[in-house]
Amino acid sequence: MSSSATLDYAPGRGDTKPTPWGFVCAALGMALAAAFLAGWVPLRFSIITVFLFAGPHNWLEFRYFLTRLPARWGRLRNFFLLAFAGILGLTAGFAVLWWFAEHGAVSEGIWEYSFAGLNTLLLLWIATLVQVRSQQNPRREWGWIWPVAFGLIAVAWLVPPQWGLVLVYVHPLMAFWLIDRELRRSRPQWRPAFHLCLACLPLFLFALWWRLADAPPLPGDDALTQRITHHAGAEVVPFSTHLLVSTHTFLEMLHYGVWILAIPLIGLRAAPWRLHTVPLARRSPAWHWGVVSFLAIGFAVVLILWGCFLADYTTTRTAYFVAAMAHVYAEVPFLLRAL
Amino acid sequence: MRHALLAGLSLLALGAILPEVHGDLLPGRRPGLPPAVQPGRRILPVKVKLEVKVNENAKLPVLQVPINLALGQRPAAGGGAALPAEDEDTDRRAAIGLPTIVAGLALTLAFASGGLWMVRRGSRRSLALLLAVSLFAACTAAVWADIPGPNRRPRPVPAKPGLPSLQLPAGIELTDKLILEPVPNGDHLTLIVPKSMVKEKGEKIGNPRSNPGK
Secondary structure, three states: OOOOOOOOOOOOOOOOOOOOOOHHHHHHHHHHHHHHHHHHHHHHHHHEEEEEEEHHHHHHHHHHHHHOOOOOHHHHHHHHHHHHHHHHHHHHHHHHHHHHHHOOOOOOHHHHHHHHHHHHHHHHHHHHHHHHHHHHOOOOOOOOHHHHHHHHHHHHHOOHHHHHHHHHHHHHHHHHHHHHHHHHHHHHHHHHHHHHHHHHHHHHHHHHHHOOOOOOOEEEOOOHHHHHHHHEEEEEEEEHHHHHHHHHHHHHHHHHHHHHHHHHHHOOOOOOHHHOOOHHHHHHHHHHHHHEEEEEEEHHHHHHHHHHHOHHHHHHHHHHHHOOOHHHHHHHHHHHHHH | OOHHHHHHHHHHHHHHHHHHHHHOOOOOOOOOOOOOOOOOOOOOOOOOEEEEOOOOOOOOOEEEEEEEHHHHOOOOOOOOOOHHHHHHHHHHHOOOOOHHHHHHHHHHHHHHHHHHHHHHOOOHHHHHEEEEHHHHHHHHHHHOOOOOOOOOOOOOOOOOOOOOEEEEEHHEEEOOOOEEEEEOOOEEEEEEEHHHHEEOOOOOOHHHHHOOOO
Protein backbone atom coordinates (compact mmCIF):
# COMPACT_ATOMS: atom_id res chain seq x y z
CA MET A 1 0.00 0.00 0.00
CA SER A 2 1.41 3.30 -0.89
CA SER A 3 0.31 6.78 -0.29
CA SER A 4 1.31 9.99 -1.94
CA ALA A 5 1.05 13.58 -1.02
CA THR A 6 1.36 16.66 -3.15
CA LEU A 7 3.08 19.66 -1.77
CA ASP A 8 1.18 22.73 -2.80
CA TYR A 9 3.53 25.68 -3.08
CA ALA A 10 0.95 27.94 -4.70
CA PRO A 11 0.76 30.96 -2.48
CA GLY A 12 -2.37 31.59 -0.58
CA ARG A 13 -4.00 28.24 -1.34
CA GLY A 14 -3.21 26.72 2.00
CA ASP A 15 -4.26 29.79 3.88
CA THR A 16 -7.59 30.29 5.46
CA LYS A 17 -9.13 32.90 3.22
CA PRO A 18 -8.97 36.24 4.96
CA THR A 19 -11.65 38.70 4.08
CA PRO A 20 -10.57 41.76 2.14
CA TRP A 21 -12.44 44.30 4.25
CA GLY A 22 -9.46 45.12 6.44
CA PHE A 23 -7.47 45.77 3.27
CA VAL A 24 -10.25 47.95 1.85
CA CYS A 25 -10.60 49.98 5.04
CA ALA A 26 -6.83 50.47 5.32
CA ALA A 27 -6.49 51.46 1.64
CA LEU A 28 -9.40 53.88 1.65
CA GLY A 29 -8.39 55.32 5.04
CA MET A 30 -4.88 55.94 3.81
CA ALA A 31 -6.14 57.49 0.57
CA LEU A 32 -8.49 59.75 2.50
CA ALA A 33 -5.75 60.90 4.87
CA ALA A 34 -3.34 61.42 1.96
CA ALA A 35 -5.88 63.47 0.00
CA PHE A 36 -6.67 65.60 3.06
CA LEU A 37 -3.03 66.30 3.93
CA ALA A 38 -1.99 66.79 0.29
CA GLY A 39 -4.76 69.32 -0.21
CA TRP A 40 -4.22 71.10 3.10
CA VAL A 41 -0.43 71.33 3.43
CA PRO A 42 0.91 70.17 0.04
CA LEU A 43 4.47 71.44 0.36
CA ARG A 44 5.07 70.14 3.87
CA PHE A 45 3.38 66.84 3.05
CA SER A 46 5.53 66.45 -0.06
CA ILE A 47 8.72 67.21 1.86
CA ILE A 48 7.92 64.80 4.68
CA THR A 49 6.69 61.92 2.51
CA VAL A 50 9.72 62.04 0.22
CA PHE A 51 12.05 62.21 3.24
CA LEU A 52 10.39 59.27 5.00
CA PHE A 53 9.38 56.95 2.20
CA ALA A 54 11.48 57.60 -0.93
CA GLY A 55 14.42 55.42 0.09
CA PRO A 56 12.49 52.58 1.78
CA HIS A 57 10.05 52.26 -1.12
CA ASN A 58 12.95 51.93 -3.56
CA TRP A 59 14.55 49.26 -1.38
CA LEU A 60 11.31 47.28 -1.16
CA GLU A 61 10.79 47.67 -4.90
CA PHE A 62 14.28 46.30 -5.49
CA ARG A 63 13.49 43.42 -3.14
CA TYR A 64 10.26 42.70 -5.06
CA PHE A 65 12.08 42.69 -8.41
CA LEU A 66 14.53 40.15 -6.96
CA THR A 67 11.58 37.93 -6.09
CA ARG A 68 10.31 38.14 -9.66
CA LEU A 69 13.70 37.66 -11.34
CA PRO A 70 14.18 34.01 -12.41
CA ALA A 71 17.30 32.20 -11.23
CA ARG A 72 18.20 31.17 -14.78
CA TRP A 73 16.97 33.29 -17.65
CA GLY A 74 16.90 30.61 -20.35
CA ARG A 75 14.60 31.77 -23.15
CA LEU A 76 13.99 35.01 -21.28
CA ARG A 77 17.64 35.97 -21.69
CA ASN A 78 17.06 38.45 -24.54
CA PHE A 79 14.15 40.02 -22.74
CA PHE A 80 16.09 40.65 -19.54
CA LEU A 81 19.26 41.74 -21.34
CA LEU A 82 17.23 44.30 -23.28
CA ALA A 83 15.44 45.31 -20.08
CA PHE A 84 18.60 45.93 -18.05
CA ALA A 85 20.40 47.64 -20.94
CA GLY A 86 17.44 49.99 -21.30
CA ILE A 87 17.18 50.69 -17.57
CA LEU A 88 20.88 51.55 -17.24
CA GLY A 89 21.19 53.36 -20.57
CA LEU A 90 18.09 55.50 -20.20
CA THR A 91 18.89 56.39 -16.58
CA ALA A 92 22.46 57.36 -17.53
CA GLY A 93 21.19 59.36 -20.52
CA PHE A 94 18.67 61.22 -18.39
CA ALA A 95 21.25 61.95 -15.68
CA VAL A 96 23.81 63.27 -18.20
CA LEU A 97 21.19 65.44 -19.90
CA TRP A 98 20.00 66.78 -16.56
CA TRP A 99 23.58 67.51 -15.47
CA PHE A 100 24.28 69.47 -18.66
CA ALA A 101 21.03 71.43 -18.29
CA GLU A 102 21.69 72.20 -14.61
CA HIS A 103 25.12 73.59 -15.42
CA GLY A 104 23.89 75.64 -18.37
CA ALA A 105 25.87 73.60 -20.88
CA VAL A 106 22.92 73.16 -23.24
CA SER A 107 20.53 75.77 -24.60
CA GLU A 108 16.78 75.54 -24.13
CA GLY A 109 16.28 74.30 -27.68
CA ILE A 110 18.94 71.59 -27.42
CA TRP A 111 17.45 70.50 -24.09
CA GLU A 112 13.99 70.06 -25.62
CA TYR A 113 15.29 68.15 -28.62
CA SER A 114 17.47 65.94 -26.43
CA PHE A 115 14.62 65.30 -24.00
CA ALA A 116 12.29 64.40 -26.85
CA GLY A 117 14.98 62.14 -28.29
CA LEU A 118 15.43 60.38 -24.95
CA ASN A 119 11.67 59.86 -24.68
CA THR A 120 11.67 58.46 -28.21
CA LEU A 121 14.27 55.91 -27.13
CA LEU A 122 12.18 55.14 -24.04
CA LEU A 123 9.05 54.49 -26.12
CA LEU A 124 10.92 52.38 -28.67
CA TRP A 125 12.49 50.40 -25.80
CA ILE A 126 9.08 49.77 -24.23
CA ALA A 127 7.57 48.78 -27.58
CA THR A 128 10.42 46.36 -28.26
CA LEU A 129 10.04 44.83 -24.79
CA VAL A 130 6.31 44.41 -25.39
CA GLN A 131 7.02 42.79 -28.77
CA VAL A 132 9.56 40.37 -27.25
CA ARG A 133 7.28 39.61 -24.31
CA SER A 134 4.31 38.92 -26.61
CA GLN A 135 6.28 36.14 -28.29
CA GLN A 136 6.95 34.37 -24.97
CA ASN A 137 4.59 32.16 -23.05
CA PRO A 138 1.84 32.96 -22.36
CA ARG A 139 1.74 34.41 -25.90
CA ARG A 140 -0.18 37.60 -26.48
CA GLU A 141 -1.42 39.50 -29.49
CA TRP A 142 0.10 42.89 -28.79
CA GLY A 143 0.71 44.17 -32.31
CA TRP A 144 -1.09 47.40 -31.45
CA ILE A 145 1.95 48.53 -29.45
CA TRP A 146 3.74 49.95 -32.51
CA PRO A 147 1.05 52.38 -33.69
CA VAL A 148 0.53 53.45 -30.09
CA ALA A 149 4.27 53.92 -29.54
CA PHE A 150 4.68 55.96 -32.74
CA GLY A 151 1.66 58.08 -31.83
CA LEU A 152 3.17 58.79 -28.42
CA ILE A 153 6.53 59.63 -30.02
CA ALA A 154 4.75 62.28 -32.07
CA VAL A 155 3.28 63.73 -28.87
CA ALA A 156 6.69 63.61 -27.17
CA TRP A 157 8.19 65.73 -29.96
CA LEU A 158 5.32 68.19 -30.26
CA VAL A 159 5.02 68.98 -26.53
CA PRO A 160 8.17 67.75 -24.75
CA PRO A 161 7.53 69.46 -21.38
CA GLN A 162 3.94 68.23 -21.18
CA TRP A 163 5.04 64.73 -22.14
CA GLY A 164 7.57 64.73 -19.29
CA LEU A 165 4.76 65.70 -16.97
CA VAL A 166 2.67 62.74 -18.13
CA LEU A 167 5.45 60.42 -16.93
CA VAL A 168 5.49 62.17 -13.55
CA TYR A 169 1.77 61.60 -13.03
CA VAL A 170 1.40 58.17 -14.67
CA HIS A 171 4.29 56.52 -12.84
CA PRO A 172 2.54 56.40 -9.43
CA LEU A 173 -0.37 54.60 -11.07
CA MET A 174 1.79 51.77 -12.41
CA ALA A 175 2.07 50.34 -8.89
CA PHE A 176 -1.70 49.73 -8.90
CA TRP A 177 -1.36 47.58 -12.00
CA LEU A 178 1.41 45.54 -10.40
CA ILE A 179 -0.54 44.98 -7.21
CA ASP A 180 -3.55 43.88 -9.26
CA ARG A 181 -1.39 41.22 -10.91
CA GLU A 182 -0.09 40.14 -7.51
CA LEU A 183 -3.62 39.87 -6.16
CA ARG A 184 -4.62 37.80 -9.16
CA ARG A 185 -1.74 35.47 -8.43
CA SER A 186 -2.06 35.16 -4.65
CA ARG A 187 -5.44 36.45 -3.45
CA PRO A 188 -7.90 36.53 -6.34
CA GLN A 189 -10.84 36.83 -3.97
CA TRP A 190 -9.56 40.29 -2.99
CA ARG A 191 -9.55 41.68 -6.53
CA PRO A 192 -13.17 42.94 -6.59
CA ALA A 193 -12.53 44.82 -3.35
CA PHE A 194 -9.30 46.23 -4.77
CA HIS A 195 -11.09 47.32 -7.93
CA LEU A 196 -13.65 49.05 -5.73
CA CYS A 197 -10.80 50.97 -4.08
CA LEU A 198 -9.42 51.87 -7.52
CA ALA A 199 -12.83 53.15 -8.56
CA CYS A 200 -12.70 55.54 -5.62
CA LEU A 201 -9.43 57.08 -6.87
CA PRO A 202 -11.12 59.36 -9.44
CA LEU A 203 -13.46 60.53 -6.67
CA PHE A 204 -10.52 61.60 -4.52
CA LEU A 205 -8.92 63.36 -7.49
CA PHE A 206 -12.20 65.04 -8.36
CA ALA A 207 -12.57 66.25 -4.77
CA LEU A 208 -9.04 67.70 -4.84
CA TRP A 209 -9.59 69.44 -8.20
CA TRP A 210 -13.00 70.73 -7.15
CA ARG A 211 -11.59 72.26 -3.97
CA LEU A 212 -8.34 73.57 -5.46
CA ALA A 213 -9.14 74.49 -9.06
CA ASP A 214 -9.19 78.20 -8.23
CA ALA A 215 -6.70 78.06 -5.35
CA PRO A 216 -4.05 80.78 -5.34
CA PRO A 217 -0.49 79.73 -6.17
CA LEU A 218 1.57 78.27 -3.35
CA PRO A 219 3.51 80.92 -1.46
CA GLY A 220 7.28 80.96 -1.34
CA ASP A 221 9.93 81.52 -3.98
CA ASP A 222 12.78 79.62 -2.35
CA ALA A 223 14.68 76.96 -4.25
CA LEU A 224 12.87 74.03 -2.60
CA THR A 225 9.40 75.40 -3.29
CA GLN A 226 10.36 76.08 -6.89
CA ARG A 227 11.75 72.57 -7.30
CA ILE A 228 8.57 71.00 -5.92
CA THR A 229 6.20 73.14 -7.98
CA HIS A 230 8.23 72.69 -11.17
CA HIS A 231 8.32 68.94 -10.60
CA ALA A 232 4.52 68.98 -10.34
CA GLY A 233 4.17 70.94 -13.59
CA ALA A 234 4.20 74.66 -12.75
CA GLU A 235 4.68 76.74 -15.92
CA VAL A 236 4.03 73.67 -18.06
CA VAL A 237 0.27 73.42 -17.61
CA PRO A 238 -2.02 76.35 -16.77
CA PHE A 239 -3.25 75.16 -13.38
CA SER A 240 -2.81 76.40 -9.85
CA THR A 241 0.48 75.23 -8.33
CA HIS A 242 -1.48 74.32 -5.20
CA LEU A 243 -3.64 71.95 -7.24
CA LEU A 244 -0.67 70.47 -9.08
CA VAL A 245 1.48 69.84 -6.00
CA SER A 246 -1.50 68.42 -4.08
CA THR A 247 -2.40 66.02 -6.88
CA HIS A 248 1.16 64.89 -7.37
CA THR A 249 1.83 64.45 -3.65
CA PHE A 250 -1.43 62.53 -3.21
CA LEU A 251 -0.53 60.11 -6.02
CA GLU A 252 3.03 59.77 -4.73
CA MET A 253 1.75 58.89 -1.27
CA LEU A 254 -0.48 56.19 -2.71
CA HIS A 255 2.51 54.92 -4.69
CA TYR A 256 4.58 54.75 -1.50
CA GLY A 257 1.71 53.03 0.30
CA VAL A 258 1.51 50.32 -2.34
CA TRP A 259 5.24 49.60 -2.28
CA ILE A 260 5.79 49.87 1.47
CA LEU A 261 2.60 48.23 2.76
CA ALA A 262 0.64 46.38 0.10
CA ILE A 263 3.37 44.70 -1.95
CA PRO A 264 5.27 43.33 1.10
CA LEU A 265 2.02 41.90 2.46
CA ILE A 266 0.80 40.45 -0.81
CA GLY A 267 3.68 40.15 -3.26
CA LEU A 268 6.74 39.12 -1.28
CA ARG A 269 5.11 36.20 0.56
CA ALA A 270 7.76 36.49 3.29
CA ALA A 271 9.50 39.12 5.38
CA PRO A 272 11.79 41.19 3.14
CA TRP A 273 14.93 39.93 4.88
CA ARG A 274 14.01 36.25 4.43
CA LEU A 275 15.45 35.20 1.09
CA HIS A 276 13.94 31.76 0.53
CA THR A 277 11.48 33.32 -1.93
CA VAL A 278 14.26 34.89 -4.00
CA PRO A 279 15.10 32.50 -6.88
CA LEU A 280 18.54 34.03 -7.46
CA ALA A 281 19.49 33.46 -3.81
CA ARG A 282 18.66 29.76 -4.14
CA ARG A 283 20.85 29.29 -7.19
CA SER A 284 24.08 28.74 -5.26
CA PRO A 285 25.77 29.90 -2.03
CA ALA A 286 27.71 32.50 -4.00
CA TRP A 287 24.53 33.92 -5.47
CA HIS A 288 22.94 33.83 -2.03
CA TRP A 289 25.71 36.01 -0.60
CA GLY A 290 25.57 38.22 -3.67
CA VAL A 291 21.88 38.88 -3.11
CA VAL A 292 22.48 39.47 0.60
CA SER A 293 25.26 41.94 -0.24
CA PHE A 294 23.11 43.82 -2.73
CA LEU A 295 20.28 44.13 -0.23
CA ALA A 296 22.68 45.25 2.50
CA ILE A 297 24.20 47.88 0.21
CA GLY A 298 20.69 49.02 -0.71
CA PHE A 299 19.81 49.35 2.97
CA ALA A 300 22.96 51.38 3.56
CA VAL A 301 22.01 53.65 0.66
CA VAL A 302 18.64 54.26 2.32
CA LEU A 303 20.39 55.31 5.53
CA ILE A 304 22.81 57.55 3.61
CA LEU A 305 19.88 59.09 1.73
CA TRP A 306 18.24 60.01 5.04
CA GLY A 307 21.48 61.57 6.23
CA CYS A 308 21.81 63.58 3.00
CA PHE A 309 18.20 64.73 3.30
CA LEU A 310 18.96 66.02 6.79
CA ALA A 311 22.12 67.74 5.59
CA ASP A 312 20.77 69.37 2.42
CA TYR A 313 17.21 68.49 1.60
CA THR A 314 16.86 70.48 -1.64
CA THR A 315 19.99 69.15 -3.33
CA THR A 316 19.35 65.59 -2.17
CA ARG A 317 15.75 65.68 -3.37
CA THR A 318 16.82 66.92 -6.79
CA ALA A 319 19.56 64.31 -7.12
CA TYR A 320 17.23 61.58 -5.83
CA PHE A 321 14.56 62.25 -8.44
CA VAL A 322 17.19 62.01 -11.18
CA ALA A 323 18.61 58.71 -9.91
CA ALA A 324 15.12 57.41 -9.17
CA MET A 325 14.35 57.35 -12.88
CA ALA A 326 15.95 53.90 -12.77
CA HIS A 327 13.08 52.48 -10.72
CA VAL A 328 10.54 54.13 -13.04
CA TYR A 329 12.11 52.37 -16.02
CA ALA A 330 12.56 49.10 -14.08
CA GLU A 331 8.84 48.80 -13.42
CA VAL A 332 8.16 48.38 -17.14
CA PRO A 333 9.82 44.98 -17.79
CA PHE A 334 8.67 43.52 -14.48
CA LEU A 335 5.10 44.63 -15.13
CA LEU A 336 5.31 43.05 -18.59
CA ARG A 337 6.52 39.79 -17.05
CA ALA A 338 3.58 39.88 -14.66
CA LEU A 339 1.02 40.21 -17.50
CA MET B 1 -10.82 43.36 -53.37
CA ARG B 2 -8.32 43.13 -50.54
CA HIS B 3 -5.76 45.25 -52.42
CA ALA B 4 -8.38 47.84 -53.27
CA LEU B 5 -9.39 48.00 -49.64
CA LEU B 6 -5.77 48.42 -48.57
CA ALA B 7 -5.20 51.17 -51.13
CA GLY B 8 -8.37 52.94 -50.05
CA LEU B 9 -7.45 52.79 -46.40
CA SER B 10 -3.93 54.04 -47.13
CA LEU B 11 -5.30 57.01 -49.04
CA LEU B 12 -7.68 57.71 -46.18
CA ALA B 13 -4.84 57.58 -43.70
CA LEU B 14 -2.78 59.91 -45.89
CA GLY B 15 -5.73 62.27 -46.04
CA ALA B 16 -5.89 62.20 -42.28
CA ILE B 17 -2.23 63.04 -41.91
CA LEU B 18 -2.03 65.86 -44.45
CA PRO B 19 -4.27 68.29 -42.55
CA GLU B 20 -2.19 67.61 -39.43
CA VAL B 21 0.98 68.56 -41.27
CA HIS B 22 -0.28 71.55 -43.22
CA GLY B 23 -3.07 72.73 -40.94
CA ASP B 24 -0.96 75.04 -38.86
CA LEU B 25 2.61 75.50 -39.98
CA LEU B 26 3.35 77.77 -37.07
CA PRO B 27 1.29 76.42 -34.17
CA GLY B 28 -0.43 79.24 -32.32
CA ARG B 29 1.15 81.96 -34.45
CA ARG B 30 0.55 83.83 -37.66
CA PRO B 31 3.33 84.70 -40.10
CA GLY B 32 4.78 88.13 -39.44
CA LEU B 33 4.49 88.00 -35.68
CA PRO B 34 7.54 87.48 -33.50
CA PRO B 35 8.20 83.94 -32.31
CA ALA B 36 5.99 82.92 -29.42
CA VAL B 37 7.45 81.60 -26.22
CA GLN B 38 6.80 77.89 -25.90
CA PRO B 39 5.08 76.66 -22.75
CA GLY B 40 7.54 75.74 -20.08
CA ARG B 41 10.35 77.59 -21.79
CA ARG B 42 12.54 79.55 -19.40
CA ILE B 43 13.19 83.17 -20.41
CA LEU B 44 16.70 84.14 -19.49
CA PRO B 45 17.29 87.49 -17.75
CA VAL B 46 19.07 90.14 -19.86
CA LYS B 47 21.02 93.06 -18.45
CA VAL B 48 19.89 96.29 -20.17
CA LYS B 49 19.99 100.08 -19.72
CA LEU B 50 16.99 102.20 -18.80
CA GLU B 51 16.65 105.55 -20.56
CA VAL B 52 14.26 108.10 -19.04
CA LYS B 53 12.69 110.79 -21.23
CA VAL B 54 10.35 113.60 -20.21
CA ASN B 55 7.48 114.32 -22.56
CA GLU B 56 5.26 117.34 -21.92
CA ASN B 57 2.42 115.89 -23.97
CA ALA B 58 2.30 112.52 -22.26
CA LYS B 59 -0.56 111.88 -19.85
CA LEU B 60 0.62 108.58 -18.46
CA PRO B 61 4.11 107.13 -18.16
CA VAL B 62 5.04 104.79 -21.03
CA LEU B 63 7.55 101.97 -20.73
CA GLN B 64 8.88 100.95 -24.12
CA VAL B 65 10.18 97.37 -24.18
CA PRO B 66 11.99 96.09 -27.28
CA ILE B 67 10.47 92.78 -28.34
CA ASN B 68 13.79 90.99 -28.48
CA LEU B 69 14.49 91.88 -24.84
CA ALA B 70 11.02 90.79 -23.72
CA LEU B 71 11.69 87.37 -25.24
CA GLY B 72 14.99 87.02 -23.43
CA GLN B 73 17.17 87.57 -26.50
CA ARG B 74 20.35 89.52 -26.08
CA PRO B 75 20.71 92.85 -27.89
CA ALA B 76 22.37 92.72 -31.26
CA ALA B 77 26.07 93.43 -31.43
CA GLY B 78 26.79 97.09 -31.98
CA GLY B 79 24.06 98.18 -29.61
CA GLY B 80 20.75 99.64 -30.54
CA ALA B 81 20.47 98.06 -33.94
CA ALA B 82 17.54 95.78 -34.50
CA LEU B 83 18.27 92.11 -34.83
CA PRO B 84 18.65 91.20 -38.46
CA ALA B 85 15.58 89.73 -40.09
CA GLU B 86 17.52 86.55 -40.77
CA ASP B 87 17.54 85.75 -37.04
CA GLU B 88 13.76 85.80 -36.83
CA ASP B 89 13.50 83.67 -39.92
CA THR B 90 16.04 81.22 -38.52
CA ASP B 91 14.16 81.07 -35.24
CA ARG B 92 10.88 80.51 -37.05
CA ARG B 93 12.40 77.82 -39.21
CA ALA B 94 13.80 76.16 -36.10
CA ALA B 95 10.36 76.31 -34.46
CA ILE B 96 8.73 74.38 -37.28
CA GLY B 97 11.78 72.26 -38.06
CA LEU B 98 12.89 69.12 -36.34
CA PRO B 99 9.98 68.50 -33.91
CA THR B 100 7.37 68.87 -36.63
CA ILE B 101 9.29 66.66 -39.02
CA VAL B 102 9.83 63.92 -36.42
CA ALA B 103 6.24 64.16 -35.20
CA GLY B 104 4.94 63.92 -38.77
CA LEU B 105 7.17 60.95 -39.45
CA ALA B 106 6.05 59.27 -36.24
CA LEU B 107 2.38 59.85 -37.06
CA THR B 108 2.92 58.41 -40.51
CA LEU B 109 4.53 55.33 -39.00
CA ALA B 110 1.71 55.11 -36.45
CA PHE B 111 -0.94 55.07 -39.16
CA ALA B 112 1.03 52.70 -41.36
CA SER B 113 1.81 50.20 -38.58
CA GLY B 114 -1.71 50.51 -37.19
CA GLY B 115 -3.22 49.85 -40.60
CA LEU B 116 -0.98 46.87 -41.19
CA TRP B 117 -1.79 45.47 -37.76
CA MET B 118 -5.52 45.78 -38.28
CA VAL B 119 -5.42 44.35 -41.77
CA ARG B 120 -3.30 41.44 -40.54
CA ARG B 121 -5.89 40.70 -37.90
CA GLY B 122 -8.38 40.54 -40.76
CA SER B 123 -11.54 41.14 -38.80
CA ARG B 124 -14.20 43.46 -40.14
CA ARG B 125 -14.50 45.07 -36.76
CA SER B 126 -10.85 46.11 -36.90
CA LEU B 127 -11.25 47.60 -40.36
CA ALA B 128 -14.33 49.48 -39.24
CA LEU B 129 -12.32 50.76 -36.28
CA LEU B 130 -9.50 51.87 -38.59
CA LEU B 131 -12.02 53.68 -40.77
CA ALA B 132 -13.54 55.40 -37.76
CA VAL B 133 -10.14 56.43 -36.36
CA SER B 134 -9.02 57.80 -39.74
CA LEU B 135 -12.20 59.80 -40.16
CA PHE B 136 -11.92 61.08 -36.61
CA ALA B 137 -8.30 62.14 -37.16
CA ALA B 138 -9.15 63.86 -40.43
CA CYS B 139 -12.10 65.75 -38.99
CA THR B 140 -10.42 66.77 -35.73
CA ALA B 141 -7.29 67.88 -37.56
CA ALA B 142 -9.37 70.13 -39.78
CA VAL B 143 -11.37 71.53 -36.87
CA TRP B 144 -8.49 72.09 -34.44
CA ALA B 145 -5.84 73.19 -36.90
CA ASP B 146 -6.02 76.92 -36.25
CA ILE B 147 -7.23 77.14 -32.68
CA PRO B 148 -4.42 78.69 -30.66
CA GLY B 149 -3.47 77.26 -27.30
CA PRO B 150 -5.51 75.40 -24.73
CA ASN B 151 -9.12 76.48 -24.44
CA ARG B 152 -9.29 77.61 -20.86
CA ARG B 153 -12.22 78.84 -18.89
CA PRO B 154 -11.68 82.50 -18.07
CA ARG B 155 -11.38 83.11 -14.37
CA PRO B 156 -12.26 86.28 -12.55
CA VAL B 157 -9.13 88.15 -11.59
CA PRO B 158 -9.25 89.23 -7.94
CA ALA B 159 -8.98 92.97 -7.48
CA LYS B 160 -5.53 93.97 -6.28
CA PRO B 161 -4.95 96.90 -3.96
CA GLY B 162 -3.30 99.92 -5.54
CA LEU B 163 0.48 99.99 -5.45
CA PRO B 164 2.28 102.80 -3.65
CA SER B 165 3.99 105.46 -5.71
CA LEU B 166 7.53 104.62 -6.81
CA GLN B 167 10.16 107.30 -6.40
CA LEU B 168 12.91 107.21 -9.00
CA PRO B 169 16.11 109.22 -9.16
CA ALA B 170 16.01 112.72 -10.70
CA GLY B 171 12.82 113.47 -8.78
CA ILE B 172 10.51 111.27 -10.80
CA GLU B 173 7.50 109.73 -9.10
CA LEU B 174 5.71 106.84 -10.77
CA THR B 175 2.13 105.88 -9.93
CA ASP B 176 0.73 102.36 -10.33
CA LYS B 177 -0.58 103.14 -13.82
CA LEU B 178 1.79 102.53 -16.69
CA ILE B 179 1.46 101.94 -20.41
CA LEU B 180 3.60 99.06 -21.64
CA GLU B 181 4.51 99.60 -25.28
CA PRO B 182 6.32 96.88 -27.24
CA VAL B 183 8.69 98.40 -29.77
CA PRO B 184 10.91 96.90 -32.45
CA ASN B 185 14.18 95.32 -31.45
CA GLY B 186 16.62 97.43 -29.46
CA ASP B 187 19.17 97.29 -26.68
CA HIS B 188 17.60 99.38 -23.90
CA LEU B 189 14.32 100.14 -22.18
CA THR B 190 12.84 103.63 -22.48
CA LEU B 191 10.65 105.21 -19.83
CA ILE B 192 8.73 108.26 -21.03
CA VAL B 193 7.20 110.26 -18.19
CA PRO B 194 4.89 113.28 -18.24
CA LYS B 195 6.43 116.49 -17.00
CA SER B 196 3.92 116.59 -14.14
CA MET B 197 5.63 113.58 -12.61
CA VAL B 198 9.00 115.29 -12.41
CA LYS B 199 9.32 117.17 -9.15
CA GLU B 200 11.25 120.37 -8.83
CA LYS B 201 14.54 120.44 -6.93
CA GLY B 202 14.08 120.66 -3.18
CA GLU B 203 10.50 119.45 -3.31
CA LYS B 204 10.25 116.21 -1.38
CA ILE B 205 7.72 113.81 -2.71
CA GLY B 206 5.18 112.31 -0.37
CA ASN B 207 6.54 114.22 2.61
CA PRO B 208 4.54 117.37 3.39
CA ARG B 209 6.93 118.40 6.18
CA SER B 210 9.68 118.95 3.66
CA ASN B 211 8.28 122.40 2.93
CA PRO B 212 7.05 123.73 6.31
CA GLY B 213 6.43 127.16 4.90
CA LYS B 214 3.31 126.04 3.07
